[in-house]
Amino acid sequence: MIKSRALIATGLMTLPYSVFAYDLPGINLGATSFYDAAPPPTGPGLYFVEYLQFSTANTLNGANGEPLTLPKQDLDVFVPLTQLIYLSDTKIGNASLGFTGLLPYLAKADVDDGLNNVALDSTTGVGDLTLGAFLQFDPVMGTNGPVFSQRVEFDISIPTGEYDSSKAINPSSNSVYINPYYALTYWLSPRWTASTRISYLWNGKNDDPSPTYSNLGATETQAGQAFHINFASAYAVSNRLSVGLSGYVLNQITNTKANGSDVADTKEEVWAIGPGFQYVLNPNNSIVANVYFEQDAKNRAESDRFILRFNHHF
Template sequence: MRYFGLKALTVTGGLVVAPLVSAYDLPAVNLGFTSFLDGAPPAGPGWYAQQYVQFYRSGRLKDSDGDDLRLPTLRGLEKAEVDVNIGITQLTFQSDQALAFGGKWGMNLMLPYAAFDLDPEDNFALSANSANLGDLLIGPFLQWDPIMGPNGPRFVQRVELQMLLPTGAYDEDHALNPGSNFFSFNPYWAATAFLMPKWTISWRLHYLWNAENEDPYRPLGADDAQAGQAVHLNFASEYEVMPNRLRVGINGYYLKQFTDSKLDGHDVADSKEQVFGIGPGVVYHFSQHDHVFLNAYWETGAENRPEGSRMNLRYVHHFH
């Protein structure tokens, strides 16, 4: 599910006149896949299956100043865009057994897959891997029971130690790959606060650390590369408009890389990534055990990564 191993280019007159510099290096992470009521599973302990489908459209590639990246083609320099179709299959087990600090243990497994469409396809600089399988995610977690008030739950939270394993498709000859080819540690804290019985706010705050890629994008001419550290946040607020059925609200995300990426152990200037996305969302509860989330996002403020729009569909089923 990795969006890019993409590298920024310096071009003049349609020719590459400077070495490629490392950017677009972060692995694919949770930007907008989760939103409302994120602090706890919807039906308590047991097995959950979830399916995500996300469409990323008109992702204009941005440089370190937030300007459009242009790629050399036979027609001259052209603005670069990418569309991505993403799917994720998730299996989660939530126990009813407290393990530490009152938190009940659980385990999360996620398998992503993605397909890229780069425009212009006939550029001389970037290409996409046609394979689809992304990196396997494994996440042990602790889930706490809700803190209750006189009118129902007031606050609920979870901590998960997510790990992204380099199992996905990767080819150092391609700039766009479903897999990252390096291990990432991506723990998070998720919580939901019930401001009123029908009104909640939720968030999921991640820290991201990345190991070295020992087979980086070949045109870099480097022996190894390492993406920088980052934080990213999903946030949402919704209101119940149909009791036990429909909630509507606003959802968003923010990603900020705070250390430079590295090539052969040396910091690469102007390689930090960032992006902000926001939009409307709904969740419909067919029952206590079946739920559908629909979220839209429009991005702004992107640096060293694409800036486009996302549509996310998520189905959650609890086996009972």
């Protein structure tokens, strides 16, 4: 039985690999922000969304939020992600049925601990396919326009991506995970909105764990359950431009399991906030940009993150 995730000796140092290759899979931390639950103004149809996500970290924290004592703590990651969304004309009560699919690509993952540690190698390539179904509810209207809008979605990710258990960072989690969410947008005034997306994450088993666990005798692992919340508030400066603040919170509520037993001190936490804007190019195209500055990370890198999103309605 594995009682705790011991620090693995690698040459002249001891290092928990999972600080670089997190136990949790890649999830939506700030990728969606302003007007999140609002129905698209162009109505039903097919939508193409492209995300460009870049994060950089020079602080790698342990279980109590303490920075690791390493010569260098640099982690740079670039992940484009492509999403297709179909909003149908089918109604269930006052909600429209829709479907989505998204596929990330790990284009870059550079780790430098200052010690040329080969255990921190990464694999680039296509990540795991996520498929989902959602209900987009009609907005509740007031005398001056919409008051609030909401959406519920059920997503499942399938381990279709590149995975090499000898690498510290992989495009794939090598396990199924389920990630439903509830999104809400509320109009504080005709130009001022507040939005949130509340997500729950459940992870399946990985039957080919990394050396962090396999070197301790584990033949399978299961990342813990977590909640993650995106939040945002935007003010419409004009009919085209909105500016505001957005952020996210991640709280892992159960430890990682190895061979069915809890591994102590493996819960991940972080929160972030930063500025952003949305600009409508024309009725069928818009861009959204967000910058996030992470705080109080535990069992994770503490990153600065930039996300650029392009939305197109066919």
